[in-house]
Amino acid sequence: MPPAIETEDLVRTFRLRRSRQHPSGGPVVALDGVSLEVPRGELFGLLGPNGAGKTTLIKILVTLLLPTSGRAAVEGLDVRTQAQRVRERISMVSGGEHSGYGLLTVREQLWMFSQFYGIPSGEALARIDRLLQVVGLYQERHRKVQQLSTGMRQKMNLVRGLLSDPRVFFLDEPTVGLDVGAARDIRAYIRTWLADRPDRTILLTTHYMSEAEELCDRVAIIHRGKIVACDTPARLKQAASGGSYFLLDTERLDGADFLRRLPGVARVDSVERDGQTELRLRLAEDGAIAGVVAELTRHGRRILRLQKIEPTLEDAFITLVGQRLEEADQEVIGE
Amino acid sequence: MRVRRVWYAVRGRAYPRTVGAAREPSWIFYDLALPILGVLAFVFVYRALGAPPQFTGYVIMGGATVAFWMNVMWNMAAQFYWEKHQGNLELYMMVPCGLVPILLGMAAGGMLATTVRAAVVVAVGVLLFQAPLAVSSWPLFALIFALGLVALYGLGMFFSSLFLLWGREAWHLVSLLQEPVYLASGFYFPVRALGMWVGMVASLIPITLALDGLRQVMFPAFHRGLLPLAWEVAGLALLAVLFPVLALRMLRFMERLARQEGRLSFRW
Numbered sequence: 001m002p003p004a005i006e007t008e009d010l011v012r013t014f015r016l017r018r019s020r021q022h023p024s025g026g027p028v029v030a031l032d033g034v035s036l037e038v039p040r041g042e043l044f045g046l047l048g049p050n051g052a053g054k055t056t057l058i059k060i061l062v063t064l065l066l067p068t069s070g071r072a073a074v075e076g077l078d079v080r081t082q083a084q085r086v087r088e089r090i091s092m093v094s095g096g097e098h099s100g101y102g103l104l105t106v107r108e109q110l111w112m113f114s115q116f117y118g119i120p121s122g123e124a125l126a127r128i129d130r131l132l133q134v135v136g137l138y139q140e141r142h143r144k145v146q147q148l149s150t151g152m153r154q155k156m157n158l159v160r161g162l163l164s165d166p167r168v169f170f171l172d173e174p175t176v177g178l179d180v181g182a183a184r185d186i187r188a189y190i191r192t193w194l195a196d197r198p199d200r201t202i203l204l205t206t207h208y209m210s211e212a213e214e215l216c217d218r219v220a221i222i223h224r225g226k227i228v229a230c231d232t233p234a235r236l237k238q239a240a241s242g243g244s245y246f247l248l249d250t251e252r253l254d255g256a257d258f259l260r261r262l263p264g265v266a267r268v269d270s271v272e273r274d275g276q277t278e279l280r281l282r283l284a285e286d287g288a289i290a291g292v293v294a295e296l297t298r299h300g301r302r303i304l305r306l307q308k309i310e311p312t313l314e315d316a317f318i319t320l321v322g323q324r325l326e327e328a329d330q331e332v333i334g335e
Numbered sequence: 336m337r338v339r340r341v342w343y344a345v346r347g348r349a350y351p352r353t354v355g356a357a358r359e360p361s362w363i364f365y366d367l368a369l370p371i372l373g374v375l376a377f378v379f380v381y382r383a384l385g386a387p388p389q390f391t392g393y394v395i396m397g398g399a400t401v402a403f404w405m406n407v408m409w410n411m412a413a414q415f416y417w418e419k420h421q422g423n424l425e426l427y428m429m430v431p432c433g434l435v436p437i438l439l440g441m442a443a444g445g446m447l448a449t450t451v452r453a454a455v456v457v458a459v460g461v462l463l464f465q466a467p468l469a470v471s472s473w474p475l476f477a478l479i480f481a482l483g484l485v486a487l488y489g490l491g492m493f494f495s496s497l498f499l500l501w502g503r504e505a506w507h508l509v510s511l512l513q514e515p516v517y518l519a520s521g522f523y524f525p526v527r528a529l530g531m532w533v534g535m536v537a538s539l540i541p542i543t544l545a546l547d548g549l550r551q552v553m554f555p556a557f558h559r560g561l562l563p564l565a566w567e568v569a570g571l572a573l574l575a576v577l578f579p580v581l582a583l584r585m586l587r588f589m590e591r592l593a594r595q596e597g598r599l600s601f602r603w
Contacts, residue, residue: 014596014597015596056597059597062429063428063429063594064425064428064429064593064594065594065597066594066595084431084433087429087430087431088431090429091429092426092429094422097422098421098422099421099422099423099426100421100423101351101355103351103355103356103358103359104350104351104355108350108351108354108355111347111350112347112348112350112351113347113426113430114347115343115344115346115347115348116343116344116347116348116427116430116431116432116436116437117430117431117432118339118340118343118344118431118432119343120343144358
């Protein structure tokens with residue numbers, strides 16, 4: 001049985017038009033030789049900064065975009081030559097989606113989409129009501145779509161994506177812009193859906209480390225169009241564990257460069273918060289913390305908290321990419 | 336099975352056009368009040384000039400036709416452009432039924448809703464101005480009306496893909512095409528008044544032949560058509576085949592280009 005998703009040396013380039021922002025025009029490589037295999041039943045995550053190639057990869061897999069070269073298949077069906085058959089097996093929901101028509105009610109809008117999948121009306125309405133109950137939107141079924149909050153709207157989009165009971169479900173940053181409660185509900189339902197259907201597959205792109213860590217069986221870290229690592233969150237964290245990690249709160253620092261020069265200090269990230277500085281330290285070994293503490297004391301800064309921590313997926317990301325996700329985002333914005 | 340799937344998709348997409356759109360009371364203003372205002376102005380001009388009462392009938396029919404042209408321009412030709420910006424177009428491209436039934440659903444819903452609105456314009460116009468509207472042959476009237484609708488919405492389907500490729504210019508194109516067509520297609524006067532050659536060029540817009548044909552059926556003794564009625568029906572039949580075929584080809588081209596260049600997915 002072929003895997004749910006398979007890509008082989010996938011490349012996608014875009015030709016930019018000459019403009020003020022891109023005076024040179026020319027091609028941009030969005031995907032650069034991506035090879036992946038996602039077995040059936042897996043919740044697979046794609047983690048990466050803005051512009052890393054996550055959405056491009058999803059759009060190729062859902063048949064909206066053709067690869068420039070390489071091969072991509074969904075359940076063994078080539079997305080280039082068997083797009084129609086791929087479409088019968090998939091569905092996609094994106095974060096911040098405003099699809100549909102505001103004048104329709106939630107139930108009508110979902111019914112409309114069910115018709116595009118050829119589901120008879122009676123069956124579609126029964127499915128819609130059941131799914132609306134599960135995501136907690138049943139009471140709003142007769143409300144106009146334009147009156148829904150962002151969180152409600154995204155729950156409705158999730159129901160829209162699940163109506164056709166897809167074999168492979170693509171979620172492109174499904175919780176982006178949602179409040180904590182709505183994001184939690186959506187994550188919970190995604191997990192439950194897959195647990196109830198062990199032969200189905202989910203490919204989730206996300207910007208949130210915690211989301212990838214909480215939901216995904218395996219995660220691929222994508223950066224500048226290349227897969228830089230692909231494994232379970234636990235193994236990715238292990239890969240980053242070459243060293244010791246500490247959280248240290250101190251009185252406000254004007255800069256942390258003097259700490260970066262200390263022996264045994266591999267990386268220092270600092271965040272200003274409520275007049276204090278929170279330092280996240282990656283050290284070559286535990287003993288190096290003594291030098292950090294001594295240097296801070298020498299600079300007249302009191303230590304407010306010191307805690308040894310386990311490496312997170314973010315640490316793995318930093319180790320593999322060489323910068324934090326937010327820094328990589330900033331770099332893309334700068335470009 | 337395939338036919339049933341297409342039918343489901345057509346009725347699904349037609350739904351927001353019929354039931355959904357009726358929920359927005361602004362249609363009373365845009366689709367009824369505005370055309371009637373236009374009719375009012377021309378009726379008073381014709382009456383002031385002492386024109387025969389049949390001219391009032393011409394104007395009422397033209398006013399009803401405004402609703403169709405506005406619907407085709409704003410809700411067909413420009414629709415994919417809106418759908419793209421709402422994020423619907425990507426979802427439509429991904430569904431297994433394909434874009435054709437969705438486009439047909441848009442057209443069917445538009446035809447149904449606009450026919451009702453045009454009928455209200457005619458009814459209000461006849462009641463207000465006592466216009467002498469009488470159909471000499473209902474089968475011929477129904478044939479011209481049906482061919483005109485198919486050709487006109489076929490043109491709208493063709494434009495929908497074309498305008499999508501031209502992006503933001505679509506908006507300007509819709510505005511550009513609106514008023515000149517009112518003139519060139521003879522919405523408020525017999526198109527023959529513009530001369531044979533202008534009338535022939537204007538006949539590329541199906542409304543020209545449909546409106547002129549319907550006037551020939553409604554005022555057989557009074558109205559001098561652009562062409563003999565049989566020729567006009569044949570021309571309409573040709574356009575009713577040509578535009579849907581062109582629309583399907585354009586749609587396939589647009590889909591292929593969208594997948595190749597990523598135009599629908601990324602706004603670069």
